[in-house]
Amino acid sequence: MPITYTIDYDQELIMETWIGEIRAVDLAEYWKRYLGNPDVLAIRRTIVDLRQAVILFNGADLNQLIQSLVQPILAGRDWKTAIVIEKPLQLGMSRQYQVFAERYSKDAIFYSIEEARNWFCDVDSVTS
Numbered sequence: 792m793p794i795t796y797t798i799d800y801d802q803e804l805i806m807e808t809w810i811g812e813i814r815a816v817d818l819a820e821y822w823k824r825y826l827g828n829p830d831v832l833a834i835r836r837t838i839v840d841l842r843q844a845v846i847l848f849n850g851a852d853l854n855q856l857i858q859s860l861v862q863p864i865l866a867g868r869d870w871k872t873a874i875v876i877e878k879p880l881q882l883g884m885s886r887q888y889q890v891f892a893e894r895y896s897k898d899a900i901f902y903s904i905e906e907a908r909n910w911f912c913d914v915d916s917v918t919s
Contacts, residue, residue, distance in 0.1 A: 842876065854891045
C-alpha cells in the first residue's frame with residue numbers, strides 16, 4: 792500500500808506516510824480503511840508526510856473523495872492536519888486540500904516533521 796499510518800497513542804497523533812505513485816483510487820482505498828478505524832476517528836490529529844510521494848490525481852479528484860468519503864464519515868467532527876512537503880506539486884495539492892477540507896479541518900504545511908510536531912504543540916496550547 793502506498794499510504795500507511797501509525798498511531799502514537801501517548802501523543803494522540805497519527806503519522807501518515809505516502810510513498811511512490813499515489814492515484815485517486817489509492818487514496819480512496821486508504822481513506823476507507825483509515826476512516827474505518829475507531830482510534831483514528833477518536834484522535835483526528837495527523838502528520839501527513841508527502842515528501843516521498845508522486846501525486847497522480849488532480850484537485851477535482853481530491854474534492855470528490857473528500858465530499859463522498861471523508862465528510863460523510865466525519866459527520867461534523869473536526870480534524871487537524873500538518874502536511875509535510877518537499878516539492879512544488881506536493882505544495883499545490885496540499886493547498887488545494889486546505890481549501891476543500893476547510894469545512895472540517897485546520898491544516899498547515901511544513902517542510903519538516905519537526906516543524907509539523909511543533910505546530911501541534913502551538914495549536915493545542917491555543918485551543919486548551
